[in-house]
Amino acid sequence: MRARTITRTVLLGTALALPPGAHSQTTDCAGLSDPTAIVDCVDRIMRGESSQGISTMEVVTENWSRAMEMQMWSLGTEHALVRILSPRKDAGTATLKAGTEIWNYLPRVDRTIKIPASLMSASWMGSHFTNDDLVKESRLIEDYEITLAYEGERDGVEVWEFDLVPRPEAPVVWGRIGYQVRKGDTMPVWARYYDEDGELVRTMTFFDYRELGGRLVPATMRVVPEDKPGEFTEVRYSELEFDVELDEEFFSLRRLRDTR
């Protein structure tokens, strides 16, 4: 379940992305039938854990493509630190999330800068994730009305498909989220994000399910923007650790600048 936390971190913490569940006990959510209870169960068991890991983020756009190796740490949903390890040009560049604030460290100029609220929808490190994805770490059951849209077999696998519609007062950017979860191991398959007009904006798919850090996780996630189907951002985990010794003080500006 801590793997899910780190997955969220790798995904820049998007609650809306509803990243994959990593389950030490796949039966945690077994027996539940109410859609909100299922999602809440998956969501709840991920809270309050610390984690650390290494992943590779590959970004492919019409004009360029690049891969970055990243190390990240997380504590609960409020704290996260992501540092780029390679390529050399970007090595040491780091992003710190502390509550609703985001700070970037730029090793080339040895400075930290705070990202203003107006830039929350801007791309993070050129990827298809936004700064907002990093900050919006709200609980799905608080922000969305969750209903079961489909239950049955898809491509030979028993799945649930949930429909998440934001509550009227919820501070979220999506108009609707569609989300498919495998019933057998409660692993996510895909999440589809729609705007307020009901148009599909981006699709996140999860695959490469395997054990990392002793837990089952989808080791690869890919985000494809609907308006540019040739582009994508893919995150692949190579290392994951759970229950690492981290406290809030770890997520400091001093640590952000620490390139070691």
Place this chain on the structure above:
Amino acid sequence: MKGAWWRIGWRNLGRNRRRTLITVIGLALGYSAVVVMTGLSRGLVAEMIDNGTGMLTGQLQVFADDYLPDRGIFDTLGGRDGIDVESLVSAVAADPRIAAASPRVYAGGLVSTGAATAAGVVLGVDPAREIHVSRLLTYIDEGRVPTPGQYEIVIGREMANQLHASPGDEVIVVAPGADGSLGNDLFIVSGIFSTGVTELDLGYAVAPIEVVQELVALPPERIHEIAARVDDPWAADAAADGVKSLIGPDGPNADVRPWTEFRPEMVEYANLATSMEWMLIVFVFGMAIWGVANTMLMSSFERRREFAVLLALGGGPGLIVRSVLAEALVLGAVALLFGVAVTLPVLAWWHAAPPDMSWVYGGFTMAGGLMRPILRVEWPTSMIFITAGAMFGTALLAALYPAWRSSRVPPADTLAGR
């Protein structure tokens, strides 16, 4: 014989000089009102176009045909290979209608002092050229323009306030590079500009073009735009056609746009102002026509006996009509002379020294351009003549009915005093 009609008309005007004077003053004032109001309206439009295009955009832009609407950092002139910047800028500037041209690079990014960060457009320019195309760098009220080749930047006043930055301070500029990297570098604030246009003062920063290219990983031959100044804004369309044919089908895939295309709302306003000029003529002379008609009716009524004698002598109605119309035309001519004598010197003075109205109102923005608090007047050359024609038309039209009535005077009854 032809000259005789004008003499008769002129003499008739002298019969009641006070009434003639009042009518002439009325018509002349109408002429003045239309010409001056048109001049003011054209001054307003010229000010709007000057400031709307002169502040930043220029009157003509050349960019890659796929640059709009996204303004992607990759969409440079000539694609990935770029262009020979010097020769294309020189070629654009060589068009006789174009006064100056300047290459530009745009980067969307962050300007930060660390604790405070502002998002904006970092515009890379050659300051020596840019100053002849746009006025943005002339609005620097603290500090100076950035030095070419140096990591110096000028920022808008509102951005400076947001960042608590002053000239000499260090800022970090971050912008996504064309290779996907996150370009970042330290710059020294060399100056702060205050245009009065919030969008610019808050969201723009200007740095030397070669430094911005390095920041966003673009080689020197890759630029986003060539902006040009066209002194007569209404010649921008023709200048754009000229540049298009100059680049030709073998040149880089470029889109050449005059301000009339990228600022269509200003063209619409200018068209609206022109239609208002015509409405003004109709209103002013539509009112004046009744005054002139009244004068002519009174005048012709007083001369009933004269017309009766002429008719009794076999003069014929045509003679009477010509006499009255000649009088109206002479009235119009006198009013025109009077109007021109008063209006044109006033216009000349006004055009040369537009009154400063800052004691009444401050600068304001209109269609995205800053309007200075002055009452600017432009020469409404065409309207000076059109209004003159309209005034003669008014005088003639107003005289038609009195002329017709006069030609229908019954000679015997009139002479008999019945």
